[in-house]
Amino acid sequence: MTKFVICIGALFTAFNSYADGIQKPNDSSWWSFFSSEAEQVLVLRVAEPFVDLRSGPATGYPVFHVSERGETLTIISRKTDWVNVKDSTGRTGWVSVADVQKMQNLAGSPVMLDEPKFEDFNTHPWEAGLLAGDFDKSSVNSAYVGYWMTDNLSLELWASQVLGEASESKLLSLNIVHQVFPTWRFSPFFTLGAGKIFIKPKATLSNESERNEDTLNVGAGVRYYLSNRYFLRFEVKDYKIFTNRETNEEAIEWKLGLSVFF
Amino acid sequence: METRSERIFLKQILAISLSLSACLSGITYAQERPLIEPDVEPLVINEALIDSENFEIGTFVSTINIEDFESSLVYGARLAYHLSEDIFFEANVGFADAGETSAEQLGQVKILTNSEREYTYYNVNVGYNILPGQSYFARSYTFNTNFYLLMGLGATEFADDNRFTINYGAGYQVLLNDVFAWHVSARQHIYKIDLLGDEKNSINTELSTGISIFF
Numbered sequence: 001m002t003k004f005v006i007c008i009g010a011l012f013t014a015f016n017s018y019a020d021g022i023q024k025p026n027d028s029s030w031w032s033f034f035s036s037e038a039e040q041v042l043v044l045r046v047a048e049p050f051v052d053l054r055s056g057p058a059t060g061y062p063v064f065h066v067s068e069r070g071e072t073l074t075i076i077s078r079k080t081d082w083v084n085v086k087d088s089t090g091r092t093g094w095v096s097v098a099d100v101q102k103m104q105n106l107a108g109s110p111v112m113l114d115e116p117k118f119e120d121f122n123t124h125p126w127e128a129g130l131l132a133g134d135f136d137k138s139s140v141n142s143a144y145v146g147y148w149m150t151d152n153l154s155l156e157l158w159a160s161q162v163l164g165e166a167s168e169s170k171l172l173s174l175n176i177v178h179q180v181f182p183t184w185r186f187s188p189f190f191t192l193g194a195g196k197i198f199i200k201p202k203a204t205l206s207n208e209s210e211r212n213e214d215t216l217n218v219g220a221g222v223r224y225y226l227s228n229r230y231f232l233r234f235e236v237k238d239y240k241i242f243t244n245r246e247t248n249e250e251a252i253e254w255k256l257g258l259s260v261f262f
Numbered sequence: 263m264e265t266r267s268e269r270i271f272l273k274q275i276l277a278i279s280l281s282l283s284a285c286l287s288g289i290t291y292a293q294e295r296p297l298i299e300p301d302v303e304p305l306v307i308n309e310a311l312i313d314s315e316n317f318e319i320g321t322f323v324s325t326i327n328i329e330d331f332e333s334s335l336v337y338g339a340r341l342a343y344h345l346s347e348d349i350f351f352e353a354n355v356g357f358a359d360a361g362e363t364s365a366e367q368l369g370q371v372k373i374l375t376n377s378e379r380e381y382t383y384y385n386v387n388v389g390y391n392i393l394p395g396q397s398y399f400a401r402s403y404t405f406n407t408n409f410y411l412l413m414g415l416g417a418t419e420f421a422d423d424n425r426f427t428i429n430y431g432a433g434y435q436v437l438l439n440d441v442f443a444w445h446v447s448a449r450q451h452i453y454k455i456d457l458l459g460d461e462k463n464s465i466n467t468e469l470s471t472g473i474s475i476f477f
Contacts, residue, residue, distance in 0.1 A: 042311060056406035056437065058347035060394030077313040077440070079476070080346050084440060092440075105305055112304035113312075130386055132415055139426035141386075141417065163417055163426040165454075165461070202423060230345070258351075 042075040044103040044111060051103075053093030057082030065093055072106070116229040116261075122151055122182040124261040129233055131257025138164030142255055151182040158195070167201045167208075173217060185225045189235075193217045197241055214242045223259070233259045318342040318443065320474025324356070326451075328381060328420070329464040332361025336381075340472060342389070350389045352412070356468075357382050360420065363458075373457070378422045383451065385429050387414025397436060408435040418453045418466075427453040431468075446471045 046067050053065040057079040065087075067073060073085040073095070081097045097113055105111055116124075128145040139162070146156035154177040162169040173195025179187055197215050201208035221235025234256045241249040324336040338356030345351065358381040366373055393409035413430040431449025438444060451466040 042307065055396065055404070056394070058391065058394045060347075060391075061396065061406055075312055077315050079315050080344050082347065083312065109302060110304040112306050114306050114309050116309075139415075141415065141426075161417060161424075163424055165456075168424040228345075 043072050043106060044075065044100065045106060045108075046071050046073065047104045047110070048099070048102050051095055051099045053085070053087075053091070053095060054082075055093065057084070057094045059096075061094070065091060073103070075100075118185065118225055120229070121185075121225045121231065121261065122148075122179075122187075124148075124229075127154075127259050127261045129257050129259025131233060131235075131255035133253065133255035133257075135160070135162045135169075135239075135253040136164075136251035138162050140253060140255065142257070146177065152179050153177070154179070156191075156193075158193070165202075167199050169200070170198045171215065172196050173215065175217070179223070187223045187225075189221055189223065191217075191219045191221070191235070191237070193219075193237075197239075211243075216240045216242075217253075219253075229260045229262060231259050231261070233257055315441075315476040316344045318344065318350075318352075318474045318476050320443075320445070320472050322354075322356075322445065322470045322472025324468050324470030324472075326356075326358055326381075326466050326468040328358070328360045328466050329455075330363050330458060331379075334358040334360055334381065336468065336470070338470070338472075340474060342474070347394075348391050350391070350410075351386065352389055352414075353384070353386045354416075355382075355384045374421055378420075381418070381420045383416060383418040383427060385414050385416030385427065385451075387412045387429065389433075406437040408437075409433075410435065412447070412449060418451060421455070421457045423455065423457070425453040425455065427451050441476050443474045443476070444471075445474060 046069050048069065050066045050068050051073075052063045053067060055061045055064050067087055071087060073087055076084040076086055076092065078084065078097075079094075082094045083097060083100050084092060085095050086092045097115075101111070101113060103111060125148045126146070127148070129143070131142045131144070133140055133142075140160050141163070142158060142160040144156050144158045146154045148154040156175045156177055158171070158173045158175060160171040160173075162171065173193045175191045175193030177189050177191045179189040181187055193216070195215050195217070196212055198210070198212045200210050217237045217239045219235055219237030221233065224232040224234075226232060234254075236252070236254045239251045239253060241251065243249055318341070320340045320342075322336075322338050322340055324338065325333050326336050327333045336356045336358040338354055340352055340354045342350050342352040360374070360379045360381045363373060365371060389410045389412045391408045391410045395407050395409075397405050397407045399405065410433050411431075412433060413428075415426065415428050418425050418427040429449050429451045431447055433445055433447030433449075436444045446469075448467070448469050451468060453464055453466075454461055455464040456462070
């Protein structure tokens with residue numbers, strides 16, 4: 001039943017955001033109440049001989065109308081690299097961002113949509129990502145969020161799930177990351193962290209009980225800028241698990257995944 | 263003599279008219295394109311000014327064939343993020359209650375308790391809109407559509423075990439308008455299980471339908 005409630009909850013949140021959009025058509029972005037700028041209506045003029053209006057946000061959808069030079073288009077919303085516009089007759093269609101970059105504002109100045117680019121890779125402080133790989137011969141899925149305190153140093157919070165044949169473990173750790181060359185597209189880093197591991201042995205192994213242990217990890221990896229706000233991340237970490245048995249355990253982990261900065 | 267002076271005179275007229283026309287054409291040329299281009303800085307439009315709708319949230323219902331444990335109804339939620347017109351990422355979470363094995367139905371033995379029969383999965387997939395297009399309904403309605411391929415990984419919790427799961431499949435999305443979409447999809451979940459003796463691959467086929475909203 002609780003699961004059903006989660007699903008309904010997800011739907012309700014979505015409907016709510018849609019309802020907001022209807023009431024305030026110029027301000028339907030969900031972060032809009034953080035910025036008063038979102039209240040402005042954006043109207044642009046076609047400066048090229050013509051611009052194609054498509055029925056949907058992809059090159060696969062047909063061109064159903066062409067707006068000529070001098071016509072004005074009101075910008076409604078955006079999906080990936082496509083902008084939904086409305087012309088003076090109320091017709092709506094999708095124009096590519098590349099075409100919008102060639103339009104002018106009503107005063108006749110060229111406009112430029114501000115897009116995340118490589119220069120922003122080391123200036124935006126937050127990043128988050130999903131990675132998957134191998135933890136001591138078991139599969140591991142991880143998620144993290146990081147904050148760059150300086151160009152070189154960042155603090156990251158990691159949550160991982162290790163799905164093994166004999167046990168399932170959950171790891172939480174806090175890492176400090178040092179990026180050696182922050183301006184490089186292919187940027188290597190070193191990391192040091194501490195955390196907890198919660199190990200749940202499989203039910204068939206009755207002589208084992210659930211336990212949680214402290215861990216320390218040391219690792220290295222690379223961040224590789226792809227485009228827009230996305231980058232690849234690969235890393236290898238060596239975990240030391242401090243047990244109350246005779247010997248401590250050690251595990252090598254490697255992961256690959258996609259991250260975004262914001 | 264007369265012809266010679268005429269010739270000289272004509273030559274002079276020709277020379278003057280040529281230089282004049284050259285001058286005039288020079289002037290019109292200057293009017294068309296100034297020698298110094300004005301250096302206008304483009305007006306930067308902050309991305310926060312445009313409402314971007316790259317996220318999609320929705321809910322779905324499906325039937326899943328849990329290998330050895332009959333077919334069950336799944337309730338789930340889906341969150342997608344569209345990276346470009348072709349590529350998107352989606353995360354799903356689904357909940358089901360597994361049925362009984364043939365052995366349980368025949369011989370009054372219970373392999374799993376009720377709580378162990380709870381089947382939960384999550385996955386994160388990469389999707390590719392391979393066939394975008396349009397569909398026509400009842401002569402007067404046109405919908406944008408997408409046929410997409412999916413592949414990803416996640417975990418399945420079932421029978422007091424939690425296993426790494428890969429899944430792949432395909433789906434069809436009908437965009438009812440710029441905000442609502444309807445999906446149907448078929449996907450295969452594969453994970454290892456050793457509940458009935460030897461470890462083997464459990465292959466679960468899921469057929470689902472759902473609605474989603476862009477925001």
